[in-house]
Amino acid sequence: MSVLGRKAAAEFVGTAFLVMAVVGSGVMASRLLPDDAGLQLLQNSLATGAALVALIVALQPVSASFNPVVTLVERALGLIDTGTTAALVAAQVLGGLAGTVAANLMFGLDAVTVSTHVRTGPALWLGEVIATVGLLVVIFGTVRSGRADRVAFAVGGYITAAYWFTSSTSFANPAVTIARTVTDTFAGIAPSSAPAFILAQLLGGAAGYVLVRFLYPPLATPAVATADRKVLS
Template identity: 75%
Template structure:
C-alpha cells in the first residue's frame, strides 16, 4: 500500500467529514431556523452517520481523518514519522476543501471566515474530554482486536459527544481549522483555534496514556464471560 493511496484516502475522507459537519449545520439552520436544539440534533446525527460510512469505506486504506489520531498512531509505532507528516498534511488540506465545497453547495461564498467565537475554560475542558474519549474509543477497540467495530464506535461516540461536551466535540485539529472557513452554524473564529487545538493535543495525550494503562498488550485477546466475572 503506497503512501500516496493513504494520503488520498485521508484527504478525501476528511473532506467528506467536514462537508458533513459544515453542510449539515447550514441545512439545519435553514430547515429549523428557530430551534437551536433541533439544529444541533440534526448536525450531530448527520456527522455520526457520515463517520460510520466513511470509516467503513476508507479503513482498508487509511481512515484516521484526524491529526491527533495519526500522532497517536506514530507514538504507538503504527506509522513512520514521514508517513504521519504526509497524512496530517492531507487531512488539513482535505478539511479545507470540504469546507469550501460545503459553502459552495449551499450557495455561499467559497470562503467566509467564521466570526463564531468559542473560548472559555468550560469549552477548553470540553475539548480535552472529547478528544481523550475519542482516542480511548478508537485505540481501545483496536488493541482489543476489534478494529471492525471502530466505525460504529466512533460514529456513536461523536454523536453523543456533540451533546455531553460543552464544546460540541470538535476533537480534531484538521476539522477545527477547516471550520474557520465557514461563517455558519459549525464555524469557529480563527482566534479560538489555537487553544482548541492545544486542548485536543492534551486530550490526545491523556487518551493515549489511558489506552496504554488499560490495554498494555495489543495482542491481548478479549476475555470470555467467565474470566471477566471471576
C-alpha cells in the same frame, strides 16, 4: 500510486467528506429550523455521526483516521513512521479545508467566509480535552480488544453522543477545527478561538495516549499488532 500516496488520498477524501457533513448539515439545519438551536444540533450530530460510520467503513482498508491527533498517537505507539505521519496530517488538514469550501459553495455561499463564531473559555477547552480523550479510548480500545470491524460504529456513535455531552460540541480534531474557521455558518469557529481548541485537543491526545497505554498494554500478539496497523493506518 504508492501505498503512502493512496493512504494520503484516502485521508484527504475522508476528511473532506467529514467536514462537508459537519458544515453542510449545519447550514441545512439552520435554514430549515432557524429558531430552534436544539434541533439544529440534533440534525448536525446525526449527520456527522452517520457520515463517519460510512466513511470509515469505506476507507478503512486504505486509511481512515481523518484526524491529526489520532495519527500522532499512531506514531507514538510505533504503528507508523514520521514520514507517513507528516503526509497523513497534511492530507487531513488540506482535505478539511477542501471540504469546507465545497460545503460553502453547495449552499450558495462564498467559497471562504471567515467565521465570526467565538468559542472560548475554560469550560469549552475542558470539553475538548475530554472529547478527545474519549475518542482515542473508543478507537484504540475497540481495535485492541479484537473488534476492529466495529470501529466505524463505535466512532460514529461516540461522536454523535459527544456533540451533546461535551460543552464544546466535540470538535476533537485539529484538521476539522482549522477547516471550520473558514465558514461563517452554524458549524464555524472564529480563527481567534481555534488555537486554544487545538491545544486542548493535543493535550487530550497526550492524556488519551497515556490512558490507552495503561488500559491496553503493549501489543501482545502479532495478530493484534497487524489489526492495529491495518485499521488505523
